Amino acid sequence: MSWFSKTFSSSIGRKLLVAVTGLFLCSFLVVHLVGNLQLFKGDGGASFNIYSHFMATNPLIRTMEIVLVLGFVFHIYEALVLTRRNKSVRPVQYAYNRPQDNSNWSSRNMGLLGTVILVFLIIHLYNFFWRARFGEPNMIPIEGTDYDDLYSVVVQSFHLWWYVLIYVLGQIALGYHLYHGFSSAFHTLGLNHKKYTPAIQKFGAFFSIVVPAGFAAMPLYFFIKDVVL
Secondary structure (H helix, E strand, O other), X not given: OOHHHHHHOXXXXXXXXXXXXXXXXXXXXXXXXXXXXXXXXXXXXXXXXXXXXXXXXXXXXXXXXXXXHHHHXXXXXXXXXXXXXXXXXXXXXXXXXXXXXXOOHHHHOHHHHHHHHHHHHHHHHHHHHHHHHHOOOOEEXXXXXXXXXXXXXXXXXXXXXXXXXXXXXXXXXXXXXXXXXXXXXXXXXXXXXXXOHHHHHHHHHHHHHHHHHHHHHHHHHHHHHHHHO
């Protein structure tokens, strides 16, 4: 076995992969959120449809999609392996066990939170990505050019109460997952310092609230505006 495979098949190596891929996925969340904010521009979806067309046709973006998929796969797989390995090391709980005394709820339930996020991700990808790539396009003219009207697909989905509920629950799970995972990733990478660690933890807490809240605001906005009111 080579040093590379030996290193990254160990628990430490797998934790490093989870940390690196997790931080990479955090950067994706920011880009994805900024792009999706086009939904709020109030121009009938023109900006969002142009943005969606750019993301679907730009060669660099399409290449990064492959990297993104690999990031998701590695992050999920390595996290599952670590969870199973930890349970096999200690299959029976101690008679006296009070984990809440030295850890927060999100750190003790990362597997559960990750599972909820994965279920949401599958539904979300089927509803938007699959339909955008392989569905029948509904072309509309915008500034003299025809674009697929994905804005209408998004709005129609956000009019369904059960989908809005799934979306919001997925963002709540994401928030808790990020709350522990963000600062934990820096800790795993050895980036610990009494001067900087508190700032990283505060930024992680801020990130874990703002990003999921931004995503959750989208379905809530359209559902309340178009259905409730």
